[in-house]
Amino acid sequence: ARCQPSWLPHSNLRYRLIWALRRATLSVAAVPVLVSLNYTVPFAMMLKLAVCAPVVVAGLAREAFTTNAACLKNNCINPVFPGLEQMTVNQNKEWTCADRSNASATMDFCKGLIDYDFALPAGDTVAGIRTQETAALTQYFFHISAMGIDAWGARSVQGECYQSIQKMTCWSMFPKCAEGKKAGEKTAYVKPCMSSCQNYVRACNVECCDESVQCVFEHKKLINSTNGTVVTVTTTGYDANEGPSPTCTGAAGGLRGVAAILMGLLGVAATSAMSNRKLAVLALLAVSLTMQGCTSNELDGVSTHQVGNWRAEKDYLLESATAVPEREQPVLNSCTVMGNPSISTCNARGSCKAWNQDNLDNPVFFCFCDRDWAGAECRTQRKSQSIAYTLSIFLGYVGADQFYLGFYIRALLKLCTLGGGGVWWLADIVRIGASPIPAKDYDVAADLPHWLFVITSVLFALTISFIVVALATAKSIKGRRASKMMLSRIEQEEAQLEYPASKQISYGAISGV
Numbered sequence: 001a002r003c004q005p006s007w008l009p010h011s012n013l014r015y016r017l018i019w020a021l022r023r024a025t026l027s028v029a030a031v032p033v034l035v036s037l038n039y040t041v042p043f044a045m046m047l048k049l050a051v052c053a054p055v056v057v058a059g060l061a062r063e064a065f066t067t068n069a070a071c072l073k074n075n076c077i078n079p080v081f082p083g084l085e086q087m088t089v090n091q092n093k094e095w096t097c098a099d100r101s102n103a104s105a106t107m108d109f110c111k112g113l114i115d116y117d118f119a120l121p122a123g124d125t126v127a128g129i130r131t132q133e134t135a136a137l138t139q140y141f142f143h144i145s146a147m148g149i150d151a152w153g154a155r156s157v158q159g160e161c162y163q164s165i166q167k168m169t170c171w172s173m174f175p176k177c178a179e180g181k182k183a184g185e186k187t188a189y190v191k192p193c194m195s196s197c198q199n200y201v202r203a204c205n206v207e208c209c210d211e212s213v214q215c216v217f218e219h220k221k222l223i224n225s226t227n228g229t230v231v232t233v234t235t236t237g238y239d240a241n242e243g244p245s246p247t248c249t250g251a252a253g254g255l256r257g258v259a260a261i262l263m264g265l266l267g268v269a270a271t272s273a274m275s276n277r278k279l280a281v282l283a284l285l286a287v288s289l290t291m292q293g294c295t296s297n298e299l300d301g302v303s304t305h306q307v308g309n310w311r312a313e314k315d316y317l318l319e320s321a322t323a324v325p326e327r328e329q330p331v332l333n334s335c336t337v338m339g340n341p342s343i344s345t346c347n348a349r350g351s352c353k354a355w356n357q358d359n360l361d362n363p364v365f366f367c368f369c370d371r372d373w374a375g376a377e378c379r380t381q382r383k384s385q386s387i388a389y390t391l392s393i394f395l396g397y398v399g400a401d402q403f404y405l406g407f408y409i410r411a412l413l414k415l416c417t418l419g420g421g422g423v424w425w426l427a428d429i430v431r432i433g434a435s436p437i438p439a440k441d442y443d444v445a446a447d448l449p450h451w452l453f454v455i456t457s458v459l460f461a462l463t464i465s466f467i468v469v470a471l472a473t474a475k476s477i478k479g480r481r482a483s484k485m486m487l488s489r490i491e492q493e494e495a496q497l498e499y500p501a502s503k504q505i506s507y508g509a510i511s512g513v
Helices: 019-031 031-036 043-052 084-090 101-106 126-146 159-174 195-205 256-271 276-289 316-320 385-397 400-405 409-418 423-434 450-512
Strands: 002-006 095-097 220-223 230-236 289-295 350-354 365-369
Touching: 084 159, 084 230, 084 316, 101 126, 126 316, 159 195, 195 423, 385 409, 385 423, 385 450, 400 409, 400 423, 409 423, 423 450
Parallel strands: none
Antiparallel strands: 002 289, 220 230, 350 365
16 A cells, blocks of 8 residues: 655655555554553654655555545535635636736735735736735635525634635736746746645544545546537645745745654654654654555555545536626626626625725625525525524533534434533523524524513523422422421331230239239
């Protein structure tokens, strides 16, 4: 089996490391046994791992993936990387180095990220900068929406995941000028660095339960052209270098720090007899965390699939596109053709709103959906907060509210624990009713008036308190009755014991007379 780690390089070196990786996997599995036997990991083994540590990932020449059954997909969408398809289109364009001084005065969304000499497909023009930034913002908006997140709500959240998406879209649309090129000169398209892609996968916790989420890859697909011939379309991933680098765009660092730590642990373990075993164990465990599985269909008894899980998903860019009769190609953002009587902007479930109200020079409009709808084009109906709140009150102790929201594992845990002994049940009632919460896809619709939540929650609390007091009172009364009955029985038994004795005394006195 060819076991593929997440830091394997895009070169023939990976085949030379197969034996070392196999040994590493076996060593990690045998760590408890080795420790118990006071066994020292061979220095040759650690040296091989040190050679593997600094390098970083690509796919195998032949695509074959295994499925991790004990895994839950998360943010596994198609395309899985923001701006991936646009990056493929950009590679076929001609690029010209632009004047960097125009960026700060013209940019809005990508301002602060483009701190290098960049290139434009339309030359050094202000219109070209605005066109590229609009495309970057569009890719950002639709990718976040495809992840089941409200893009408008994400504006006020400066999370690492959202920032990584912003960086990838901006760096895809504003490639770096090739080394030695000046403003006005032609340049090749410089792809974003692999490390920016890896940071996105980590920050957004992207999981597709197979090995298809690789930042450096080469994918070939056969499609039928318009004239009936079969054409091979090749898609490549990101540049196989970490940023900052003159060969790729972006400044995001990747796994160099991890590689340095691994090499340091291995080096110290090799030279220190006292801590050799412990440091080697830590290094091997760190290596094991980077193993993603096996990607060869030659595995004995293990089924594989040729299409990655994220590629098997529907393309959200195609799903979100709007057909315009006057154009051959559908448009990605219906707000770009708002006012056209032949289409229904935002599917008639929302209105177009400027992303930045203060940007009057280059306003970009997106769909701002009605209360009960979500998505980039308002095509997904939200879950109801009122229904979730009602289920939480009456059936929350068996997890009905979590089933409704789409969180099935939480629902099963809640069912098995009967609402966490009541604590989880009460906490979810307050959490769901206080404000719209995230469901599996998008936030729930805010259709529960706050005053109704306050009244019902107070009544619910009073009802629960009354039931608790009533049960406690009934138990106390029952206990008191039991005590009285016990005392009465004891008195009767004592009376029965005293009666024969007094009777014998009276009989003896009568006989003496």
